[in-house]
Amino acid sequence: MITIREVAPDDADALALWTDQQRELAERYGEPDLVLETTFPTLIVSLVGYSDDEPVASAVLRWSPYHEAGAVELKRLYVKPEHRGHGHSRAIMGVAESHARRAGATRIVLETGDQQPEALALYERIGYDRITNYGEWKDEEGTFCYGRAIPTRVLIVNGTIGAGKTAVASGVLDALEDRGARAAFLDADALCQTVPDDPSDPYHQGLMFAAIDRIAPLYRHRGYGCVVVARVVEDADDRARWAKAFGDDVGAPEVVVARVTAPLEERRARIDAREPEGRWRDWAHARTIELDDSLDGLALDDVVVENAGRSARETAEELLAEIGW
Structure with a gap:
């Protein structure tokens, strides 16, 4: 059992483990002049695993300089020889993959070699596939590269009129940007603004999902692994519709529905501030x-967060904490 901690890029424990790894690789491959890379300009996270406060494992995750936007690369995966066989590699890889999802990555890649049979067996056992060789060793015989797709994460910010779902969804995007994540924001209501109304398509829901079905793959192609949507969820089948839109051959996306609420008087004040007097305000x-x-009765939400008496960004931060993003 190990405790995995996020450490600074120049952490002494991490550097010591990397040096041990480099020494072992030099022995395995008979190349004593291997250069140890200790800086990662596009670093996402550096991890060290501890057993009884002894640093015994490491891993680094960075945005890949060799692949499409949204691809992250796993580096410096290492476990001290005397601590192998206890699942430490798999544990630290799991934490690294969680950071990749949190960063909005769409794919994770790595590079290894034929003199590391334990690593080859691990990657294949946990679902990584062989990919085209890349990087500085791509033309070297015995190089093996692996990859694994990361399904899109979709957050639907739900709420009644005036609850602030669009403002909070925008605040979520800002929070994700501040942490360096790759994310996109969709105001789905904007896809429904057509006249005249279509009686056969209440609130233009069918039109919206038809548009989303075509838009969603574009975000995936551009490497945006987190998608934040502002839209009412008033149909029990909507979660499956969102999953279908953002799903592809890499697996079903993670869809979270989070509702924001506010007292009626505050909602009315927000409506008055944005709608001119007339039928639209009355409506x-x-x-x-x-x-x-209706939303109270349906109870389709994974979490419910109050959005009153504070900024939308503050509500967004609480929402992200509640859903574990």
């Missing part, structure tokens, strides 16, 4: 009550 005042009651 919104009536609809916010009706929709709020």
Whole structure:
């Protein structure tokens, strides 16, 4: 059992483990002049695993300089020889993969060689596939490269009119940007703004999903692994529709529905601030009550967060903490 900690890029324990790894690789491959890379300009996270406070394992995750946007590379995966056989490599890889998902990555890649049979067996056992060789060793005989796709993570920010779902969703994007994640924001309501109304498609839901089905693969192709959507979820089948739109041959996406709420008087004040007097304001005042009651009854949300008396960004930060993003 090990405890895995995130450490600084120049952490002494990490550097010592990397040096041990380099020494072992030099012996295995008969190349004593291997140069130890100790800086990673596109670093996402450096990890060290401890057993009884002894540093025994390491891993580094960085944005890949060799692949498409959204690809991350696993480096410096190492476990001290006397601590092998206890699942430490798999454990630290699991933590690295969690960081990759959190960063909005769409794929994780790595490079190894034929003199590391334990590593080859591990990667194949946990679902990594052989990919085209890359990097400085791509033309070297005995090089093996592996990769694994990371399904898209989709966050639907739900809420009645005036609850602040669009503002909070935008705040989520800002928070993800600040941590260096690759993320996209969709105001799905904007895809429904058409006239005249279509009686056969209430709230233009069918039109919206038809558009999303075509848009979603573009975000994946551009390497955005986290997608934040502002949209009411008033149909029990909507979660499956969002999963279908953002799903592809890499597996089902993670879809989280998070509802934001606010007191009626605050919702009314927000409506008044953005809607001119007239039928649209009157409609919104009536609809916010009706929709709020409907969402309460449906209870389709994974989490519910109050969005009142503070900034949308503060609500966004709480929401991200609640869903574990």
